[in-house]
Amino acid sequence: MVEVTYHCPYCGAVTGVEREGYLDDKCVTREPLAGWEYAPTTGDVEAADGIEFVCLGNAGSGQAVGAGGANDPDPERDGCGRTFYLSFLKYEDGTPVDHRTPDVDRPRFDFSP
Numbered sequence: 398m399v400e401v402t403y404h405c406p407y408c409g410a411v412t413g414v415e416r417e418g419y420l421d422d423k424c425v426t427r428e429p430l431a432g433w434e435y436a437p438t439t440g441d442v443e444a445a446d447g448i449e450f451v452c453l454g455n456a457g458s459g460q461a462v463g464a465g466g467a468n469d470p471d472p473e474r475d476g477c478g479r480t481f482y483l484s485f486l487k488y489e490d491g492t493p494v495d496h497r498t499p500d501v502d503r504p505r506f507d508f509s510p
Contacts, residue, residue, distance in 0.1 A: 404470035405452040408477040411470050412453055414438045421486040423447075423496070429482045430496040447484040452476035 402413040406427050420443065429435055429449070436445035453476040487494040 403450065403483055405450075405477060405479065406481050407479045408452065408474060409471045410452055410474040410476045411472045412450060412476065414442070414448060414450075416442050416448075423484045423486045426482050426484065427479075430484050432494070433482075433484050433487070433496070435482055445485075446487055447482055450481050450483065452479050452481060 398415045399418045400413045400415050401418075402411050403425055404411050406425055424430075430447070433446035435447045435449040436442045437449055438451075442448050484496065
């Protein structure tokens with residue numbers, strides 16, 4: 398088991414979880430991905446498709462990168478209490494599952510006949 402840290406996409410606070418190192422991260426998002434099942438940080442994260450975090454911060458040491466906003470991790474920041482999601486890579490038949498569905502009927506702006 399290794400401790401892996403992530404920063405909140407809302408406030409930049411850093412939090413961590415102990416998990417197996419072989420799990421491949423796909424992305425951290427504010428909303429859960431459609432089709433992914435999430436476990437709480439205290440649950441069986443290896444059996445899930447990702448982890449549901451509640452931003453509590455980590456009272457770690459270190460300095461903020463930049464202003465410490467959503468895109469700038471800040472290890473000293475208290476958490477905001479919001480929920481965010483870590484999604485692992487998922488495979489079907491040996492191919493990674495894409496979490497974005499393609500736009501079938503994209504809006505057209507050319508207005509040409």
